[in-house]
Amino acid sequence: MRRDNTSRWIDAELPGLRRPRTTVTVVLADAQPAIRHGVRSVLERTGGISVVGEAGTADEVIAQTSRCGPHVLVVDPLMDECSGTRVISQVLRLRPETGVLVFSAADDDEAVTSALQAGARGYLFKRADAEQILRGIQAVAAGEAIVDKSIASRLGTLMSRTAGRYGYPFPQLTDREREVLERIAAGKSNAAIARELVLASKTISNRVSVIFGKLGVADRAQAIVMARDAGLGHG
Numbered sequence: 001m002r003r004d005n006t007s008r009w010i011d012a013e014l015p016g017l018r019r020p021r022t023t024v025t026v027v028l029a030d031a032q033p034a035i036r037h038g039v040r041s042v043l044e045r046t047g048g049i050s051v052v053g054e055a056g057t058a059d060e061v062i063a064q065t066s067r068c069g070p071h072v073l074v075v076d077p078l079m080d081e082c083s084g085t086r087v088i089s090q091v092l093r094l095r096p097e098t099g100v101l102v103f104s105a106a107d108d109d110e111a112v113t114s115a116l117q118a119g120a121r122g123y124l125f126k127r128a129d130a131e132q133i134l135r136g137i138q139a140v141a142a143g144e145a146i147v148d149k150s151i152a153s154r155l156g157t158l159m160s161r162t163a164g165r166y167g168y169p170f171p172q173l174t175d176r177e178r179e180v181l182e183r184i185a186a187g188k189s190n191a192a193i194a195r196e197l198v199l200a201s202k203t204i205s206n207r208v209s210v211i212f213g214k215l216g217v218a219d220r221a222q223a224i225v226m227a228r229d230a231g232l233g234h235g
Helices: 003-011 033-044 058-068 086-094 109-118 130-141 155-160 175-185 190-197 201-215 220-229
Strands: 024-029 049-055 072-075 099-104 122-125
Touching: 024 033, 024 058, 024 130, 033 049, 033 130, 049 058, 049 130, 058 072, 058 086, 072 086, 072 130, 086 099, 086 109, 099 109, 099 130, 109 122, 122 130, 175 190, 175 201, 175 220, 190 201, 201 220
Parallel strands: 024 049, 024 072, 072 099, 099 122
Antiparallel strands: none
């Protein structure tokens, strides 16, 4: 990313951002030190967020995440030539409670879908301004999903294209999560799903939240649209 954007983050005013009640810990991972410095400068001016580590390679990401146990990993997956989104999968195997926010210049369909399928909870482009970066971190730390607006407008189509390749449109979901998503796509409430699957309502609610995070959607309506676009919920 160009330095002028880094300067824009540092100089930006940040009014009206909600302050988390507890400190959100963050590890920043990018091959370019200038990007890490720019984002760190923004975060250090914001109460409630603490940068606890930095990484410039995939191996360093794994080490820093394991050592620091951050709430959020902000990462450009394309740090090493061959790492790609594998670093996301590796982090989540080691630290499933860490939320992953991709912060990348890559805006092609393959990069976006691969990151979300690997388990990233958010995806922002490096053209994002300081406020968008902060809101992204806060959302991911809170267990929410957040993507750039241009991604949100085409996400259902992107994910449905993977159905033929993998046999199931959302390979990142477990069998139980698939059962829940199929019922969500059919328009069933959490209570109805709980009755059908003979599970507690709280269990279904927790699984729905996990599904939203894995799919990169913000709410039930987006999940329904994405699932139906992928062919679910019509049976």
